[in-house]
Amino acid sequence: MSETKSELPPTIKTSAKHKGKGPQAMTANELRSGLSVWMTQDFGWSRDYADALLTEDDATIERMQDVANAAELSNTVVGAYFIDTVNGAPARYRERFRTHGPSYDTADLI
Amino acid sequence: MPMLDLISSTGVAPNDVEPALFDAAVNQDIDALHLPNDADLSDYLDALPRVKSIFVDFPAFTDGRGFSLARLLRHRHGYEGLLVADGQLIPDQFAFALQCGFDAVRVKRSERERHTAEAWQAALDAFDVTYQRGYAVKAGPATSIFDARLTAAEANKTTDPFSA
Amino acid sequence: MYRYDEFDAEFVNARVAQFRDQVERRLDGRLSEAEFRPLRLMNGLYLQLHAYMLRVAVPYGTLRSEQLRMLAHLADKYDKGYGHVTTRQNMQFNWPVLGDVPDMLADLASVEMHAIQTSGNCIRNVTCDPYAGAAADEIEDPRPLAELLRQWSMLHPEFSFLPRKFKIAVTGAPTHDRAMVRAHDIGIEVVRGPSGEVGYHIIVGGGLGRTPIIGETLRAFCPKDELLPYLDATMRVYNRFGRRDNKYKARIKILVRETGIEEFRFLVDEEFKALDASDIMVSQAERDRIAAYFAPPEYASDIKALDLEAQPEAFRKWVETNVHTHVQPGYAIVNISLKDPERAPGDITAEQMRAVADLADKHSFGEIRTTHQQNMVLAHVRQDELRAVWDGLVAAQLEDANINLIGDIICCPGMDFCALATARSIPVAQKIAERFNDHARQQAIGEMQIKISGCINACGHHHVGHIGILGLEKAGVEFYQVTLGGDATQTARVGDRTGKGLSEAELIDGIERIVDRYMDVREGNERFLDTYQRLGAETFKEALYADA
Numbered sequence: 123m124s125e126t127k128s129e130l131p132p133t134i135k136t137s138a139k140h141k142g143k144g145p146q147a148m149t150a151n152e153l154r155s156g157l158s159v160w161m162t163q164d165f166g167w168s169r170d171y172a173d174a175l176l177t178e179d180d181a182t183i184e185r186m187q188d189v190a191n192a193a194e195l196s197n198t199v200v201g202a203y204f205i206d207t208v209n210g211a212p213a214r215y216r217e218r219f220r221t222h223g224p225s226y227d228t229a230d231l232i
Numbered sequence: 233m234p235m236l237d238l239i240s241s242t243g244v245a246p247n248d249v250e251p252a253l254f255d256a257a258v259n260q261d262i263d264a265l266h267l268p269n270d271a272d273l274s275d276y277l278d279a280l281p282r283v284k285s286i287f288v289d290f291p292a293f294t295d296g297r298g299f300s301l302a303r304l305l306r307h308r309h310g311y312e313g314l315l316v317a318d319g320q321l322i323p324d325q326f327a328f329a330l331q332c333g334f335d336a337v338r339v340k341r342s343e344r345e346r347h348t349a350e351a352w353q354a355a356l357d358a359f360d361v362t363y364q365r366g367y368a369v370k371a372g373p374a375t376s377i378f379d380a381r382l383t384a385a386e387a388n389k390t391t392d393p394f395s396a
Numbered sequence: 397m398y399r400y401d402e403f404d405a406e407f408v409n410a411r412v413a414q415f416r417d418q419v420e421r422r423l424d425g426r427l428s429e430a431e432f433r434p435l436r437l438m439n440g441l442y443l444q445l446h447a448y449m450l451r452v453a454v455p456y457g458t459l460r461s462e463q464l465r466m467l468a469h470l471a472d473k474y475d476k477g478y479g480h481v482t483t484r485q486n487m488q489f490n491w492p493v494l495g496d497v498p499d500m501l502a503d504l505a506s507v508e509m510h511a512i513q514t515s516g517n518c519i520r521n522v523t524c525d526p527y528a529g530a531a532a533d534e535i536e537d538p539r540p541l542a543e544l545l546r547q548w549s550m551l552h553p554e555f556s557f558l559p560r561k562f563k564i565a566v567t568g569a570p571t572h573d574r575a576m577v578r579a580h581d582i583g584i585e586v587v588r589g590p591s592g593e594v595g596y597h598i599i600v601g602g603g604l605g606r607t608p609i610i611g612e613t614l615r616a617f618c619p620k621d622e623l624l625p626y627l628d629a630t631m632r633v634y635n636r637f638g639r640r641d642n643k644y645k646a647r648i649k650i651l652v653r654e655t656g657i658e659e660f661r662f663l664v665d666e667e668f669k670a671l672d673a674s675d676i677m678v679s680q681a682e683r684d685r686i687a688a689y690f691a692p693p694e695y696a697s698d699i700k701a702l703d704l705e706a707q708p709e710a711f712r713k714w715v716e717t718n719v720h721t722h723v724q725p726g727y728a729i730v731n732i733s734l735k736d737p738e739r740a741p742g743d744i745t746a747e748q749m750r751a752v753a754d755l756a757d758k759h760s761f762g763e764i765r766t767t768h769q770q771n772m773v774l775a776h777v778r779q780d781e782l783r784a785v786w787d788g789l790v791a792a793q794l795e796d797a798n799i800n801l802i803g804d805i806i807c808c809p810g811m812d813f814c815a816l817a818t819a820r821s822i823p824v825a826q827k828i829a830e831r832f833n834d835h836a837r838q839q840a841i842g843e844m845q846i847k848i849s850g851c852i853n854a855c856g857h858h859h860v861g862h863i864g865i866l867g868l869e870k871a872g873v874e875f876y877q878v879t880l881g882g883d884a885t886q887t888a889r890v891g892d893r894t895g896k897g898l899s900e901a902e903l904i905d906g907i908e909r910i911v912d913r914y915m916d917v918r919e920g921n922e923r924f925l926d927t928y929q930r931l932g933a934e935t936f937k938e939a940l941y942a943d944a
């Protein structure tokens with residue numbers, strides 16, 4: 123018996139649909155490394171936010187959603203979600219912070 | 233109604249029984265009782281001797297109330313019929329379910345693509361021991377570590393009469 | 397210290413194999429992320445803001461030297477060369493990758509360690525007085541109790557999917573609570589019963605987070621053999637009736653508050669009466685077996701008095717602040733500060749871990765403690781070896797003489813690492829430490845506990861700080877709310893909110909004004925907390941906002 127998407131069990135969740143404002147970017151974490159990634163122009167993933175695809179185009183957003191869902195189901199990324207952006211940067215403080223990593227890390231002193 | 237499988241320590245069997253909601257007015261044998269995991273067991277006690285099987289609802293695998301209900305049914309209320317964890321459990325919880333008193337779990341057959349019969353059985357083999365007393369089961373963690381230590385200490389005392 | 401027997405070893409090795417299998421099944425998709433998440437959390441593995449984070453259990457904050465060396469090894473091999481001591485005495489690593497974690501757990505198992513239940517909605521790692529077994533003020537060493545609880549709670553079949561996490565803390569020194577037992581889901585104090593026998597005072601429903609509550613007495617005296625059945629009864633009531641509709645109301649403190657302590661106690665007592673205690677309790681022989689591992693070390697009696705006068709001033713200052721009275725004449729408890737003003741509070745490099753492990757081998761029976769104040773302790777140091785210990789700490793840059801002073805700041809990782817944080821906390825701690833860096837000034841201020849959390853979940857214990865700081869964010873700007881008069885000890889109290897939030901710069905100046913005001917108005921040797929209680933909040937609020 124093959125399952126259609128609507129029959130996916132609740133224990134397999136894919137990213138929520140975007141309800142955001144302004145240009146959207148898609149972010150997630152790599153399953154293996156845990157590191158933050160953003161969806162790129164060619165619908166791949168980059169660890170560098172500078173490569174992120176930002177768009178307000180509904181068709182592109184829908185495609186980003188599909189690609190993210192597929193990436194989660196193929197176990198390459200986890201917890202994909204859309205973020206709002208303003209002037210090219212993530213709108214929320216937390217998301218901006220996530221693009222550049224910790225402001226302090228003891229590793230830098232070693 | 234999705235196709236369902238009953239998984240016990242002895243294997244997997246189809247099971248599409250539709251457990252019935254409890255009706256206190258009905259005074260006859262109950263083949264399969266649906267028990268919500270927030271049930272007040274005192275409502276059910278009079279009927280318990282007439283119940284042949286109980287399906288405890290697990291609305292989510294992270295909702296552990298059913299484990300306590302099973303424990304109470306078995307240890308406090310002496311229920312000896314079939315006890316099934318009915319819902320979303322995953323293999324990694326199988327031993328816990330049996331240790332709390334369940335005989336089996338019931339899951340959607342479609343889930344078995346990911347959670348194979350082998351995975352369910354392997355989960356029972358993951359541990360031979362459990363710390364807690366009173367939660368050891370034959371299939372799964374068969375011994376409480378606290379009890380095993382006592383046994384080992386006793387054996388040490390008796391087997392070697394020449395040890396200091 | 398406790399040593400694993402064959403059964404403990406078998407259990408932990410089986411756990412490693414189980415997690416290795418779970419990771420494999422996650423990577424090939426047999427486990428979905430939603431299924432894997434609770435499983436990995438129960439092995440201490442988080443997905444944080446930038447990366448995975450592994451939280452290793454330091455059961456009741458006690459480590460053997462080879463265990464600390466293993467943590468150093470993990471830091472070097474799988475992480476970035478350092479670890480972070482948490483406010484629940486554990487050690488976490490900020491940068492592991494998923495595929496390495498089974499190997500990290502295997503390495504830990506080789507030295508009788510694990511990461512079991514350092515996260516997840518289960519019974520968490522039990523925390524303890526870091527001076528256990530060395531404090532002059534304790535009734536009994538609480539570590540045998542803590543070890544029993546560790547074993548009883550490991551993969552508990554019934555209580556591994558609770559409404560929410562469940563934290564237990566124990567202390568053997570009810571008159572000097574260094575384990576925050578009143579801010580835990582369950583706190584246990586060793587007490588003496590009516591006829592002098594030793595048992596347990598059980599406190600329930602404490603906790604910080606978004607709804608800070610000081611725990612209440614559940615049972616004034618629980619005989620030792622009844623403890624596990626009684627806890628089983630308590631856990632069962634919580635598992636069945638704790639709220640699951642709202643994760644912010646799912647802790648036991650909310651159940652206790654909504655039910656009322658009398659009714660809650662009634663429910664637990666009914667449960668306790670109905671269960672078969674003999675089925676759950678462990679034998680006296682088993683409790684004695686565990687306790688034997690915590691027998692006092694073989695103290696020496698030939699210890700020469702320490703001539704402080706002949707010692708350098710920096711050493712004397714360190715002795716004054718970091719060294720604590722020991723129950724055994726001639727010995728001392730040494731606190732190692734992990735509060736270098738330039739570091740994140742609680743961070744320690746692999747090299748420093750090895751240095752501490754070496755010092756423990758030479759001078760403290762090979763044993764190290766971690767503290768909820770994010771420091772370390774060498775519990776049994778000969779007073780005539782204090783200088784050698786200090787020399788070793790100086791060489792490792794661990795000689796900060798600031799224990800319990802204003803520089804000894806508790807601080808969660810905050811936005812720099814944590815996925816839940818709303819603001820950074822590490823830089824705030826660093827700026828306060830820098831502002832008060834002068835040792836003489838710190839010493840003059842005296843005991844002062846500043847505790848900083850980067851969100852309302854309160855991992856930095858801000859509610860019970862003498863000065864508590866809560867980091868929030870609005871419209872992309874971090875701001876900080878201040879509470880005053882919190883107390884984390886046996887006289888536990890949640891601090892009072894002062895008023896509107898402050899920017900980081902305003903905050904640092906404001907704290908300095910609070911401290912200056914305190915120095916102006918204190919009487920005699922009053923601590924800040926005493927002065928605050930005597931005068932009330934007004935004068936300090938006025939100082940905090942004087943410039944705003």
